Amino acid sequence: MNMKTTHTFVEIIRKMSHLHIVVGTLFVATIYVSFCNLAFAESSFLHVSDYTVSLFGKYLCYALLALAVDLVWGYCGILSLGHGAFFGLGGYAMGMYLMRQIGDRGVYGNAELPDFMVFLNWTELPWYWAGSSSFLWMVLMVFVAPGILAFVFGMLAFRSRVSGVYLSIMTQAMTYALMLAFFRNEMGFGGNNGLTDFKEIAGFSLQDPHTKLGLFVVTAIALAIAYWVSNYIVKSKLGAIITATRDAESRVRFVGYKPEYYKVWIFVVSAMIAGVAGALYVPQVGIINPGEFSPLNSIEIVVWVAIGGRYTLYGAIIGAILVSYAKTRFTAIMPEAWLFALGGLFVLVTLLFPKGIAGALPGVARRFGLDANTNDNKTNKNNAQSEEQGTLKAPRAGGQ
Amino acid sequence: ADTIKVGVLHSLSGTMAISETTLKDTVLMMIEEQNKAGGLLGKKLEAVVVDPASNWPLFAEKTRELLAKEKVDVIFGCWTSVSRKSVLPVIEELNGLLFYPVQYEGEESSKNVFYTGAAPNQQAIPAVDYLMNDIGATRWVLAGTDYVYPRTTNKILEAYLKAKGVKDEDIMINYTPFGHSDWQGIVSDIKKFGSAGKKTAVVSTINGDANIPFYKELGNQGISAEDIPVVAFSVGEEELSGFDTKPLVGHLAAWNYFQSVESEENDEFIAAWKTFIGDEKRVTNDPMEATYIGFKMWAKAVEKVGTTDVDAVEQAMIGVAVPNLTGGVAVMNPNHHLSKPVLIGEIQEDGQFEVVWETPDTVIGDAWSDYLPSSMNLVSDWTAPIKCGNYDVKTAKCSGQNF
Amino acid sequence: MIELAKVNQKYGGTQILWDLNLNVKKGSRTCIMGRNGVGKTTLLKVIMGILPIAEGTLTINGVDMVKKSVESRPDIGVGYVPQGRHIFGQLTVEENLKISLNCARQKSKLIPEHIYELFPVLKEMLQRRGGDLSGGQQQQLAIARALVLNPEILILDEPNEGIQPNIVQLIRDVLLKLNREQGITIVLVEQKLPFARAVGEEFVLMEKGHVMSSGLMADLNDDLVSQYLAV
Amino acid sequence: MIVDKAGTPITATDNVQPDTRHGVILYVEDVSVSFDGFKALNDLNLYINDGELRCLIGANGAGKTTLMDVITGKIRPDTGKVNFGQQVDLLQLDESEIARVGIGRKFQKPTVFEALSVYKNIELSLAGDKGIWTSLFGKLTGEQRDRIDEILRTIGLTNEAFYMAERLSHGQKQWLEIGMLLAAEPRVLLVDEPVAGMTGQETERTAELLTSLAGEHSVVVVEHDMAFVRSIARTVTVLHQGSVLAEGSMSEVQSNPEVIKVYLGEDSGEDSGDDNSEGYPSESGEEYIEASSSKEG
Amino acid sequence: MRRFISVLFCCLVSWYAIADDDVNTKDSTAASSSIDSELIELVNQLPNTKLNKMQPLVENIAAIKSHKTREVLQILLAGDLYYLKSDKTLVNAQKQNDGNYQLTNILTDEALAPVKKRAIRKIRSNNRLRSAIRSFIAKIDLTDDDKSTRYGAVEQLLEKPSQETLDTMRSLLPLEKDADVANLMQTVLLIEQLKHGKIDEQLSAVAGLKSSLEPVVLNTLSALSEELSASEKTQEQEQLLTAMSKAIATIESKRSNYKFIENVFFGLSLGSVLLLAAIGLAITFGVMGVINMAHGEMIMLGAYTTYVVQLVFPNLIEYSLLIAVPAAFVVTGLVGILIERGVIRFLKGRPLETLLATFGISLILQQLVRTVFSPLNRQVQSPEWMTGSWQINPVFSLTFNRLYIILFAIMVFFTLLMILKKSSLGLHVRAVSQNREMAKALSIKSDWVDAITFGLGSGIAGIAGVVLSQLTNVGPNLGQAYIIDSFLVVVFGGVGNLWGTLVAAMSLGSINKFLEPITGSVLANIIVLVGLVLFIQKRPKGLFPQKGRAVD
Numbered sequence A: 001m002n003m004k005t006t007h008t009f010v011e012i013i014r015k016m017s018h019l020h021i022v023v024g025t026l027f028v029a030t031i032y033v034s035f036c037n038l039a040f041a042e043s044s045f046l047h048v049s050d051y052t053v054s055l056f057g058k059y060l061c062y063a064l065l066a067l068a069v070d071l072v073w074g075y076c077g078i079l080s081l082g083h084g085a086f087f088g089l090g091g092y093a094m095g096m097y098l099m100r101q102i103g104d105r106g107v108y109g110n111a112e113l114p115d116f117m118v119f120l121n122w123t124e125l126p127w128y129w130a131g132s133s134s135f136l137w138m139v140l141m142v143f144v145a146p147g148i149l150a151f152v153f154g155m156l157a158f159r160s161r162v163s164g165v166y167l168s169i170m171t172q173a174m175t176y177a178l179m180l181a182f183f184r185n186e187m188g189f190g191g192n193n194g195l196t197d198f199k200e201i202a203g204f205s206l207q208d209p210h211t212k213l214g215l216f217v218v219t220a221i222a223l224a225i226a227y228w229v230s231n232y233i234v235k236s237k238l239g240a241i242i243t244a245t246r247d248a249e250s251r252v253r254f255v256g257y258k259p260e261y262y263k264v265w266i267f268v269v270s271a272m273i274a275g276v277a278g279a280l281y282v283p284q285v286g287i288i289n290p291g292e293f294s295p296l297n298s299i300e301i302v303v304w305v306a307i308g309g310r311y312t313l314y315g316a317i318i319g320a321i322l323v324s325y326a327k328t329r330f331t332a333i334m335p336e337a338w339l340f341a342l343g344g345l346f347v348l349v350t351l352l353f354p355k356g357i358a359g360a361l362p363g364v365a366r367r368f369g370l371d372a373n374t375n376d377n378k379t380n381k382n383n384a385q386s387e388e389q390g391t392l393k394a395p396r397a398g399g400q
Numbered sequence B: 001a002d003t004i005k006v007g008v009l010h011s012l013s014g015t016m017a018i019s020e021t022t023l024k025d026t027v028l029m030m031i032e033e034q035n036k037a038g039g040l041l042g043k044k045l046e047a048v049v050v051d052p053a054s055n056w057p058l059f060a061e062k063t064r065e066l067l068a069k070e071k072v073d074v075i076f077g078c079w080t081s082v083s084r085k086s087v088l089p090v091i092e093e094l095n096g097l098l099f100y101p102v103q104y105e106g107e108e109s110s111k112n113v114f115y116t117g118a119a120p121n122q123q124a125i126p127a128v129d130y131l132m133n134d135i136g137a138t139r140w141v142l143a144g145t146d147y148v149y150p151r152t153t154n155k156i157l158e159a160y161l162k163a164k165g166v167k168d169e170d171i172m173i174n175y176t177p178f179g180h181s182d183w184q185g186i187v188s189d190i191k192k193f194g195s196a197g198k199k200t201a202v203v204s205t206i207n208g209d210a211n212i213p214f215y216k217e218l219g220n221q222g223i224s225a226e227d228i229p230v231v232a233f234s235v236g237e238e239e240l241s242g243f244d245t246k247p248l249v250g251h252l253a254a255w256n257y258f259q260s261v262e263s264e265e266n267d268e269f270i271a272a273w274k275t276f277i278g279d280e281k282r283v284t285n286d287p288m289e290a291t292y293i294g295f296k297m298w299a300k301a302v303e304k305v306g307t308t309d310v311d312a313v314e315q316a317m318i319g320v321a322v323p324n325l326t327g328g329v330a331v332m333n334p335n336h337h338l339s340k341p342v343l344i345g346e347i348q349e350d351g352q353f354e355v356v357w358e359t360p361d362t363v364i365g366d367a368w369s370d371y372l373p374s375s376m377n378l379v380s381d382w383t384a385p386i387k388c389g390n391y392d393v394k395t396a397k398c399s400g401q402n403f
Numbered sequence C: 001m002i003e004l005a006k007v008n009q010k011y012g013g014t015q016i017l018w019d020l021n022l023n024v025k026k027g028s029r030t031c032i033m034g035r036n037g038v039g040k041t042t043l044l045k046v047i048m049g050i051l052p053i054a055e056g057t058l059t060i061n062g063v064d065m066v067k068k069s070v071e072s073r074p075d076i077g078v079g080y081v082p083q084g085r086h087i088f089g090q091l092t093v094e095e096n097l098k099i100s101l102n103c104a105r106q107k108s109k110l111i112p113e114h115i116y117e118l119f120p121v122l123k124e125m126l127q128r129r130g131g132d133l134s135g136g137q138q139q140q141l142a143i144a145r146a147l148v149l150n151p152e153i154l155i156l157d158e159p160n161e162g163i164q165p166n167i168v169q170l171i172r173d174v175l176l177k178l179n180r181e182q183g184i185t186i187v188l189v190e191q192k193l194p195f196a197r198a199v200g201e202e203f204v205l206m207e208k209g210h211v212m213s214s215g216l217m218a219d220l221n222d223d224l225v226s227q228y229l230a231v
Numbered sequence D: 001m002i003v004d005k006a007g008t009p010i011t012a013t014d015n016v017q018p019d020t021r022h023g024v025i026l027y028v029e030d031v032s033v034s035f036d037g038f039k040a041l042n043d044l045n046l047y048i049n050d051g052e053l054r055c056l057i058g059a060n061g062a063g064k065t066t067l068m069d070v071i072t073g074k075i076r077p078d079t080g081k082v083n084f085g086q087q088v089d090l091l092q093l094d095e096s097e098i099a100r101v102g103i104g105r106k107f108q109k110p111t112v113f114e115a116l117s118v119y120k121n122i123e124l125s126l127a128g129d130k131g132i133w134t135s136l137f138g139k140l141t142g143e144q145r146d147r148i149d150e151i152l153r154t155i156g157l158t159n160e161a162f163y164m165a166e167r168l169s170h171g172q173k174q175w176l177e178i179g180m181l182l183a184a185e186p187r188v189l190l191v192d193e194p195v196a197g198m199t200g201q202e203t204e205r206t207a208e209l210l211t212s213l214a215g216e217h218s219v220v221v222v223e224h225d226m227a228f229v230r231s232i233a234r235t236v237t238v239l240h241q242g243s244v245l246a247e248g249s250m251s252e253v254q255s256n257p258e259v260i261k262v263y264l265g266e267d268s269g270e271d272s273g274d275d276n277s278e279g280y281p282s283e284s285g286e287e288y289i290e291a292s293s294s295k296e297g
Numbered sequence E: 001m002r003r004f005i006s007v008l009f010c011c012l013v014s015w016y017a018i019a020d021d022d023v024n025t026k027d028s029t030a031a032s033s034s035i036d037s038e039l040i041e042l043v044n045q046l047p048n049t050k051l052n053k054m055q056p057l058v059e060n061i062a063a064i065k066s067h068k069t070r071e072v073l074q075i076l077l078a079g080d081l082y083y084l085k086s087d088k089t090l091v092n093a094q095k096q097n098d099g100n101y102q103l104t105n106i107l108t109d110e111a112l113a114p115v116k117k118r119a120i121r122k123i124r125s126n127n128r129l130r131s132a133i134r135s136f137i138a139k140i141d142l143t144d145d146d147k148s149t150r151y152g153a154v155e156q157l158l159e160k161p162s163q164e165t166l167d168t169m170r171s172l173l174p175l176e177k178d179a180d181v182a183n184l185m186q187t188v189l190l191i192e193q194l195k196h197g198k199i200d201e202q203l204s205a206v207a208g209l210k211s212s213l214e215p216v217v218l219n220t221l222s223a224l225s226e227e228l229s230a231s232e233k234t235q236e237q238e239q240l241l242t243a244m245s246k247a248i249a250t251i252e253s254k255r256s257n258y259k260f261i262e263n264v265f266f267g268l269s270l271g272s273v274l275l276l277a278a279i280g281l282a283i284t285f286g287v288m289g290v291i292n293m294a295h296g297e298m299i300m301l302g303a304y305t306t307y308v309v310q311l312v313f314p315n316l317i318e319y320s321l322l323i324a325v326p327a328a329f330v331v332t333g334l335v336g337i338l339i340e341r342g343v344i345r346f347l348k349g350r351p352l353e354t355l356l357a358t359f360g361i362s363l364i365l366q367q368l369v370r371t372v373f374s375p376l377n378r379q380v381q382s383p384e385w386m387t388g389s390w391q392i393n394p395v396f397s398l399t400f401n402r403l404y405i406i407l408f409a410i411m412v413f414f415t416l417l418m419i420l421k422k423s424s425l426g427l428h429v430r431a432v433s434q435n436r437e438m439a440k441a442l443s444i445k446s447d448w449v450d451a452i453t454f455g456l457g458s459g460i461a462g463i464a465g466v467v468l469s470q471l472t473n474v475g476p477n478l479g480q481a482y483i484i485d486s487f488l489v490v491v492f493g494g495v496g497n498l499w500g501t502l503v504a505a506m507s508l509g510s511i512n513k514f515l516e517p518i519t520g521s522v523l524a525n526i527i528v529l530v531g532l533v534l535f536i537q538k539r540p541k542g543l544f545p546q547k548g549r550a551v552d
């Protein structure tokens, strides 16, 4: 590459907003992966293996989930330690559908009932399984189930002005309760083993590499759409309002807004994104079980976002993919010591990059002359600055 | 390849690390021994260890990694049922081979999995028989952790007990969450239940970490093994080694192997284990034996067919017999389950078990319980002509196969 | 007493103080003035060590304070009344006052009575949470809190904000009295000219992070006022 | 849905037109507030006329801020009635609804949205629909842009328009908050200590601003700066220990011995004299803006 | 005078008892040579008898009146009875420290050379056999000198006394000097009377048994009344039946009262475990504002400290906890200070980031103990005084460990309360947590305060670990089991309020324990969690919220 092309390349990138970069990267990656997966023989070094495809498919689901958390945490200040609940619900909605797709290919060969129900001597589907065999119904439920939970929880919590750690711990309690509930066989969701042994999705065999590739592509598209939507939201006036709510909720009230409804709204949107993430996750990993509701999982999501950098959308995505990738690698390279590495990573990132990795990016970009000089960058810089300084800071919210 | 790769899929971190790490070490030891003895088919064995971290989806991911990326020839791994369920589709899709070494609830048979732990009929039913006939128990508490294995086992036992004429009011069933640590109320209920003047016994399918607080509470509330004996299916030497055994003495466990059993092979195994792990105090346990048997069988089958090709090995496995560690012989049956002796042991002060009862012969593991209406008619037979894991003898059909 | 030389200070990228020099004499009453946002508060924070000095020197009583921590200042007798009060909202008034008893110079572990004489309202409200007080009451508490540590130098950032007129007069008298009777050096940031004139002995005028002019208060003429204080 | 007394729903888009046939826009009647037994407001009665500029003074802790809290819905009084015009019972509404019916407030301690730019701060405060969907899909109209620019000019923060609000100095935040208040175009403005921390000059500008607002809006100002109060006041109400101590013109109040005792102090006369002669040489507003905008240059 | 007589009487009686005893022993020694041969013969059959044929054999052995009988049975009961594989000599084998067994011939009491385990084989017993042996021994013990042994013996025989035992008791009862033993014997006899006596005897037996809480009494009463109500009744039988139902009702109501008290106790005890687990967090999180995800690991470290203490002082198990409490406090306190100095202090004013860093630390600490102590659970012993229970009556007992834990938790709580409320440290911590810069400007060494406070919170978590080591497993996952509960308790109580933590812990514990019998423990947990989520709507800042206008 000669100087000139490099230069124009830099120019192009400089002109792009992070929205373009993220969506563009997703697009390129998807095309690349699909092409290399299909076009090259398995022996070729250019070949992208099915294993890699499904692995990255999974990462993209995590990225989607992290995006959801960032939306409520980074922008609205709702530290949700229970987003795994929405992810799980989305996953179960998909899992139920996949379970029904098994049809009579289950071990007991019962065309109506999933294996675990046959085994528990159930004679008919419980009412809440109604419709689960329909694809459209499933898609609907992927949005509705997490949405309703988020709405009910949000209405209860935000209207009575539960906030801060109280809210965080309550979200945790919520997901914990769900975990315990789903563990119970009586719940009718397969208990501890959850839903598994799926055969096909919408008529495509899940064992077929092409289906896997298809799921990967769908996930990438979903992520791109979610990114675009989130970006639109945070750039809109509504985005400004939720950010204002994060910093001075009561002041927002005196301006005439009802922050509780804004919070509920963003919480529901975020829950739905998480639900979609869960739904896409399940066919790719082949199982959904109550472990997804475990509070520790939800904390991990928050950790991704923090590592990547909250209050930037791409930060969440970077964090999710990076940490998941680190986990995949570490558990294979140093199975007995990987927790040291991962734990160390968490500590170091917190200490070295107060704004997460994304927070450190503008600095790097600037060094390479790529500073896009968007509004977003400015935000970061300023936030970072003010926190570095030992200023006298009174509690922000409220006022006399 | 110039080596034969053996995948080891046991959690080394997270909640299951307590149990599974030992099995990883066992496999490593077996590989080391095999290599010392010249390897297999003239090649060295190479262990590929990964950590699925007690995370069930990660189990699936790691299995895929082992099979697709590392191209291992066989996998030893899993402990919990859900981890096995999570691995199962991947193993079947990529036609791998898994040896599963832990007692489980049955109701499963896969072409690609060999179950070397006990099925319910190799543990639970004999244990109940013992309590009924030798201890004279007439009133039963079925206490378990709230998940599939206890639920299934208790279902089977309930059916079995009722078939033996035990009345409803003489059965108390209790479930607790994972890691339950506050047993005061439940133990006091058991005490009350047991003070009704009938000999009462507890069949415990309490899992993992919850056991220790449970036994402590039993001891503290003064319930001795002579008053109300507890027979457990998940408490072995390893679990006891982390525990002050005083309050447990006399309680029972049902397994297919105890470290205390005297046999040539066992002595050797124990000695080898202690040297390998470098700790005189380390104990052996039933899933280790199951791993041992599985490994030996796999090696023998590979030798027999001269290849590690999964389909060939799978067929060769059936009928393979290797000595078990309790002085008998373990045979792999067509249903991918082993024939095993069932032993009942009493817990001793030193954390070992003393065998108080054993089955006269080995028992064939039953993939599909005869006491459950749903699986009564199912059999598993991976030999021709049936070649199927869930064959319905009534309809002569086979359901749920991908191949 | 307090000497700053060539102090530069930045918030991130924006420079606030430029090569600033300041010399406060022992026992003096210096009044720093300037428009909003010229860096008065920043200057005081630099003196207090709340903002670590980026460039330049600072000595108090001849001791180099650049590397010294904030908490070492009260020990050598610097009391600080910040802009915006910074009361400990969840602590009671009494507890708020007690905190400064911690400092090394304090022999007594009791809140000196004269504090209550100066601000009788505090005595009535000892058990009330600091955060519940009205704005003016909080301001009084903030001053009282600084007095508890028996300061040699008292640094006040707009102490009159939100205080009722008769208490403003009281504060004026107190400051003068402390200065005259106990020789306490007073550094005051003040916007309101009458009060500045009444209390200040010397003035310092700031603009955009520079000291533009300084001298005796008597010499502060209308020209200077309209140049640096008026708009 | 917010419903006024007559049962007519109050829409989110518009400030209500309160019924001011009696010329009174804000009724505060027999209001008492107590905290853990301490009476912060004690049977307080106050009537603010439509379009008037009222100064509220009183000792620290007299209950001025608490009164504003009551009016804006932050605190529910133990007893009493607070009405906006004749028909809207403010005690039935919550903070945001009160803001929407047309009561705006500037806090004693400046509170702005620190993570947002000055411009956004004002944009959010603009009068108009405060619903979720409007905020999501709505775009600023040209008219609104002009309005924001105008306000920025008025408060002298044009150059700082795209600064994060947290970077502003204390005084600048005061101005920003005033700007936010202007943007909301409320019928009633409650202004708590607007000139604290401002230079004499700015104080005067503020005075001008508030005076110019009166008439179209009703303004209630709390301030301890007597010179300032004197320069704007028509009617002054003195609060003491939670109730009204005196009410009247500035000179009446100023000569009230009770007020002097509890509030003004003995030498109030001289002080104020000084203030006027030296403190506030008058200058025009334009120049102020130029000066302040060059600050950050 | 009266006194003199009573003393004299006592002397007489005791002389009589001793004399009587003497006669007995003489009796048996005199006969020993002849009976011993029978005993020897029976005992020698032991090695050849299958476990299911053991019971009659042991019964026969027990029937032989010899001082050896009890001894042999006792050895068998303790599981020390072995025989040499070589010549089937029966020995009492004791494991020595070197792993060999020290042998004594049980019949001749002569010591034999120590042997390896392989040379001997155990005489197997099982639970059924052992409980039979226990009642045989109990029969012998009925005449023991020690009254608690006698009491134990009667208790053992309570359930199914043989005719012979009943006769013995009948003859012993008038001589029994201890009231408790006598009462218990009386109960046994009354039950017998109730079962087989004539109708008026039965009636009086019911009256006598009405106040007894022994389960066997209730069982007998209900069995009899069931039997009776099923058949045709005479007038008198009707009367008996009503008397019995009344007695049953009395007993049942007493039992349910005790059940209630017991539930309260269980609740408090669970509550105090929660309290201990949470209280350290109430400081590091509640007061300092660090979202301390490594709190659980601090608890875990405390538990491991207990383990190490027991490892280092194997002879001081009885005192190990007394050593472990300060040791754990110091160890985890230091680790806490290390964490604070090394990581958390760089995160001042960024509370949310502390979540991330401490989460990382918790992973590291977990893996650290996994590496150092292996992933297996470690064995922590309970001192004698922590085991067993305080038997208040047959249906109500309080376990000692729980009792001590409740007391200990309360003690820790109040000590901490004193430190935070009365010492200047408490004031300074609160000041620093509310406004660090201002606190510094008022001369508070905030770095020092932070380190000490975090150390204190961690140290207390360590103490909780010592306590938990007595209740549950000591393993790498110990901490994770408690972290969620701890946060719930602190938040439910109201962040920053120690009293809140106390009340929250106790009420969560009690609610849980009262729900458990009704719903089962899984559902109880779920209900409590959902209840919490709903409750917080009513009190959005916990039970004891921070008040005032400065909040929100």
Ligand SMILES: Nc1ncnc2c1ncn2[C@@H]1O[C@H](COP(=O)(O)OP(=O)(O)OP(=O)(O)O)[C@@H](O)[C@H]1O
Residues within 6 Å of the ligand: A386, A389, A391, C011, C014, C016, C034, C035, C036, C037, C038, C039, C040, C041, C042, C043, C083, D166, D167, D168, D169, D170, D171, D172, D197, D296
């Ligand atoms: N935390 C901060 N981050 C960035 N800039 C800041 C910060 N604090 C203050 N500034 C800027 O520094 C300049 C000086 O602020 P400072 O508070 O010292 O002013 P001041 O003279 O005290 O004004 P005032 O009279 O309003 O109190 C202001 O322009 C302000 O914008």
Ligand SMILES: Nc1ncnc2c1ncn2[C@@H]1O[C@H](COP(=O)(O)OP(=O)(O)OP(=O)(O)O)[C@@H](O)[C@H]1O
Residues within 6 Å of the ligand: C128, C132, C133, C134, C135, C136, C137, C162, D035, D036, D038, D039, D040, D058, D059, D060, D061, D062, D063, D064, D065, D066, D067, D108, E548, E549
């Ligand atoms: N939440 C509360 N809890 C307890 N006391 C309170 C609370 N809020 C206000 N007060 C008390 O009520 C009284 C009135 O306070 P308020 O803030 O209304 O005074 P103010 O007139 O605004 O005074 P200033 O001029 O100093 O701002 C004060 O004495 C204050 O201590």
Ligand SMILES: [Mg+2]
Residues within 6 Å of the ligand: C040, C041, C042, C083, C157, D169, D170
């Ligand atoms: Mg200032």
Ligand SMILES: [Mg+2]
Residues within 6 Å of the ligand: A400, C134, C135, C136, D064, D065, D066, D108, D192
């Ligand atoms: Mg006020």
